[in-house]
Amino acid sequence: MNCEQARTMLSVYRELKDGEFDTTELDVHLERCASCRQALARDTFVGDQLRALPVIEPPPDMHAKLMRALASEHLQFMQKAAPGTVSTPEFLKPYLHEHAQSTHQSNLFSAFSTAETGPLPLIHAKRKGRPRSHMSNFVVLGLAAMFLMVLMMGGLISLLLLAQGSARGVAHIATSGGASINHPIEIQQTFYKTTTSYQHVGSAVADRDNIYYSAYGDGTDSSWMLLQLNRATETSTPLLNTPSNGPLVILGSSPAWIVWLQYDNPIVQPYRNLPNVPQHLDVASWSVRYLSLTQLATTGTPARPTILLKGTFDPSTAPYWVHAPIQGVWFTHNMLLLAMLDKSGIGRLFAYQLDLVGKPVATQVATADTGHIFTSPTANSDGSQLFWGDEWMSDTGFLNSNIWTQQETNASNALYPTHGRWAGHPAKITQQELFRSDGMSFRPQIADDTLFWLSTATTSTSANGTPTTSGSPGVSTPQPSTSIIPRTDTGIYAPPLDATVRGQVFMQPLYSDTLTPPVSLNNNGLAFSLQVGTDFALWQGDKGYEMYDVPSQVDVSVGHILDNATFLAVNGNAAAWVVNNASSNTKPSASVLPTASVFAFNWPK
Incomplete structure (x- = not known):
């Protein structure tokens, strides 16, 4: 299906859904084509705003009056x-x-x-004098109806112009009378409370149907478990046959897989008394494992976890400002990108092809220079464009970062044969280059084929990474007034240092006819802790959380629901967080069953 056929079907998309027509081919095209997906989101946004307008109902006797006049x-x-x-x-x-x-x-x-x-x-006599006008x-x-139609069309045209324009902010519909109608877009949180003996949640990710979380129970020898929380029934199901002695940290999930980090030896210090940024005093052995969610959904029983990678974290060989072996993961199609540090402290980026039957196939994408690490790997929808951060500490103690990219393109006609067996099958060329080389670009992430990153430069830089003005590294900026909320509980897993970097959030579409310059999103102070979902970006600011919806190109109101979160993890089209209070850390009585509590929201709703 091409874009013209897809746009024709999108014009009657609601009728197709209501009529239960087969839209599989259209859905497959929407997954590949960002422009058609953006057109659907724009049409849906306009339709929702039109349906939100008040219904105009004529008086009951209007029809009779109109017929008498006629x-x-x-x-x-x-x-x-x-x-x-x-x-x-x-x-x-x-x-x-x-x-x-x-x-x-x-x-x-x-x-x-x-x-x-x-x-x-009738035979009318010729009237003398000037005839009198009669209405x-x-x-x-008729004049009243025409005036009403002008008012309605004026509002509709303003709404269409608003949806097609690139102006950001809360949806604002202007009318011809000078009045305005505001329709703020807000997220809606849902609270889940489940009965389980593993009531202390350390990490979690969510999708529309389930929340996957790792937790431990009470006691000095408490063990860890990976669980699935059904959002409809609020029941928890263990995903491991035996609990783990070491901490479990969920790294991410996709519709088919869930990946977590498992420490083979437990942390000696008590979990609740660890500092915000713990220092690993001893060598820690670890492994990255994954589990099939497809088999869990079809059979109802968890599959056996598969070890993806094993290693040892040695603080003496790793950079002094790095406290964890895994620096980021990203799912795209059936591929997993993983940035890590090996035993020698060398940063590496791997691409894994996950398989339910055979062993995962690993491909090393890049190796970092000495003293550098790779962070925040990300990719577009088809995996042809990869981006990742390259961080290092300067001699003056400032954290710096560039953004690398790997582009996969077709070779030119001169590089592959036009006749014979391989005719018509162009070769793929893979090129790696610096996307931004200013030393002030952190945490690249992609949402809806749009690249987001955090820049500590004072002004915007050009697309090729050449800075136009001087900036300062992230650690040199002033401290924000709000506390930084990490992706996992800091008492279990040390957050990366770039989570504290503060600057401006920039975005740039990956697919466009012309090279568009980066656009700054946050205008109210500094931003930090940038995370993205399938179609949105979320970050902290000096005045709370801010959110941006990519398909409709509008801001989303977050409010204060995340102010007291212990950690927040954005994954796919959902986000999960935990609010720990004093009561959650106290041991319940024998008559009260222990419970775990998790918050979540979906976007789109």
Whole structure:
């Protein structure tokens, strides 16, 4: 299916959904084509705003009044026309008869006529002098209806211009009368409370149907478990046959897989008393494992976890400002991108092809220089464009970062044969280059084929990464007034140092006819802790959280629902967070079953 066929089906998308037509081919095209997906989101946004407008209901007697006015006008027209040239519509005959009976003026010429036969022809005397203007009831109603249509069309045109424009902010519909209608877009949180002996949640991710979380119970020798919380029934199901002695940290999930980090040896210090940024004093062995969610959904029983990667984190060989072996993961199609540090402290970026039957196939994408690490791997929808951060600490103690990219393109016609077996099969060329080389670009992430990143430069830089003004590294900016909320509980897993970097959020579409310059999103102070979902970006600011919807290109109101969160994890089209209070850390009595509490929201709703 091409874009023209897809746009034709999108014009009747609601009718196709209501009529239960097969839209599989259209859905597959929407997953590949960002422009058609953006057109659907724009049309859906306009339709929702139109349906939110107040319904205009005419008075009950408007139809009868309109018919009487039409009957009066038709009667006058028949009196002026030649006999037999004008016929009377069937729907006006009852009102003509009623009009003839209700008139108080005696008309000798029409006294012997009926509504069925029509009036007799009249011979009017030539009127002397200037005729007086007369406006009938029908004309008045017509002018009123025309004025109402102008008002409605003016509001509709303003709404369409708003949806097509690139202006950001809360949806604002201007009317011709100078008034305005505001329709703020807000997220809606949902609270889940489930009964489980693993009541202390350390990490979590969510989708529309389930929340996957790792938690541990009470006691000095408490063990860890990976669980699935059904959002409809609020019941938790363990996903592991045996609990783990070491902490479990969920790294991310897709519709088919969930990946987590598992420490083989437990942390010696108590979990609740760890500092915000714990220092690993000993060598820690770890493994990255994954589990099939497809088999879990079809059979109802968890599959056996598969070890993706094993390693050892040695603080003596790793950079002094790095406290964790895994620096980020990203799912695209059936591929997993993973940035990590090996035993020697070398940063590496791998691409894994996950398989339910065979062993995962690993491909090393890049290796970092000495003293550098790779962070925040991300990719577009088809995996042809990869981006990742390259961070290092300067001699003056400032954290710096560039953004690398790997582009996969077709070779030119001169590089592959035009005849024979391989004709028509162009070779793929993979190129790696610096996307931004200013040393002030952090945390690249892609939402709806749009690249987001955090820049500590004072002004915007060009698309090729050449800075136009001087900036300062993220650690040199002033501290924000709000506390930074990490992706996982800091008492379990140390957050990366770039989570504290503060600057401006920039975005740039990956697919466009012309090279568009980056656009700054946050205008109210500094931003930090940038995370993205499938179609949105979310970050902290000096005045709370801010959110941006990519398909509709509007801001989303977050409010204060995340102010007391212990951690927040955005994953796909949902986000999950935990609010720990004093009561959640106290041991319940024997008569009260232990419970775990998690918050979540979906976007789009």
